[in-house]
Amino acid sequence: MDQMGREDKKAKSGAVMVIGGGIAGIQSSLDLAESGFKVYLLEETPAIGGTMAQLDKTFPTNDCAMCVISPKLVACGRHLNIDLITNSELIGLTGEAGNFKVRVKQRPRYIDPAKCTGCGACTQNCPVTRVVYPVEKSELEIERKDREIVDPILAKHKEQRGSLMPVLQEINKRYNYLPKDVLSYVAAELGLNISDIYGIAKFYNAFSLEPRGRHKVSVCMGTTCYVKGADKLLQRLCEQLDTTPGGTTEDMRFTIESARCLGCCSLAPAIMVDDKVYGRVKNSDLPKILKDYE
Numbered sequence: 001m002d003q004m005g006r007e008d009k010k011a012k013s014g015a016v017m018v019i020g021g022g023i024a025g026i027q028s029s030l031d032l033a034e035s036g037f038k039v040y041l042l043e044e045t046p047a048i049g050g051t052m053a054q055l056d057k058t059f060p061t062n063d064c065a066m067c068v069i070s071p072k073l074v075a076c077g078r079h080l081n082i083d084l085i086t087n088s089e090l091i092g093l094t095g096e097a098g099n100f101k102v103r104v105k106q107r108p109r110y111i112d113p114a115k116c117t118g119c120g121a122c123t124q125n126c127p128v129t130r131v132v133y134p135v136e137k138s139e140l141e142i143e144r145k146d147r148e149i150v151d152p153i154l155a156k157h158k159e160q161r162g163s164l165m166p167v168l169q170e171i172n173k174r175y176n177y178l179p180k181d182v183l184s185y186v187a188a189e190l191g192l193n194i195s196d197i198y199g200i201a202k203f204y205n206a207f208s209l210e211p212r213g214r215h216k217v218s219v220c221m222g223t224t225c226y227v228k229g230a231d232k233l234l235q236r237l238c239e240q241l242d243t244t245p246g247g248t249t250e251d252m253r254f255t256i257e258s259a260r261c262l263g264c265c266s267l268a269p270a271i272m273v274d275d276k277v278y279g280r281v282k283n284s285d286l287p288k289i290l291k292d293y294e
């Protein structure tokens with residue numbers, strides 16, 4: 001972290017440059033800006049957020065990473081004392097403590113940032129098309145019973161814009177997961193790259209690429225539930241069902257997942273079976289709860 005220079009070498013600048021727009025840089029910028037400093041937050045990539053913005057959960061509480069970082073991203077973008085300088089790198093630094101001069105190289109964005117609203121219309125009108133790698137013929141052969149399920153779903157959504165999500169949701173609902181051969185078939189039918197489909201399927205918790213049990217047991221590992229012993233509850237549940245977190249019982253009855261906050265922290269520790277929430281759950285309550293789903 002270095003202070004920006006002014007012409008007068010003796011004067012203290014009162015402005016600060018923070019280098020790196022990850023969670024540490026963002027929090028430092030917010031703290032400095034709140035203390036009355038003018039902050040220049042320099043980030044090499046086109047957007048701030050860093051690695052944390054790509055994480056699903058954070059150790060050790062399994063809190064949702066985006067839930068933690070999103071309010072800070074917005075605060076950073078809106079703070080009048082913070083100037084974001086993204087897509088840029090530091091190429092020179094001279095001066096001394098209290099009075100630095102920096103040289104920054106800013107790469108072009110090929111859009112006018114003052115006008116861009118992030119609507120995405122430019123990507124739809126872009127004349128350059130992406131190469132779609134053909135799916136192997138052998139991968140397209142799905143069983144007749146699968147085609148009877150998938151073809152009507154594709155026919156229903158194929159013509160609409162953004163058809164992939166509703167197609168995946170319906171397939172996931174029918175099979176309780178997304179079979180890989182069906183996804184290859186969907187990719188070919190919708191003219192999409194299979195890797196894009198996997199990217200979406202792996203990003204959303206609602207989708208699974210592995211077969212799942214008939215009932216989903218979610219053990220809340222949010223902060224409140226965790227301090228109330230949710231980790232021991234999860235361990236006990238896994239022992240009882242002879243599986244592991246994320247696993248499915250052999251009889252395909254239950255899939256166990258750890259969840260983030262279920263929205264009922266006053267009932268911690270909480271678990272949810274399908275859509276039903278159980279609060280203040282003790283280890284001894286588990287057999288009775290599971291019996292309801294036999």
Ligand code: FES
Nearest residue numbers: 220222225262265
């Ligand atoms: S932390 Fe478990 S319900 Fe909120």
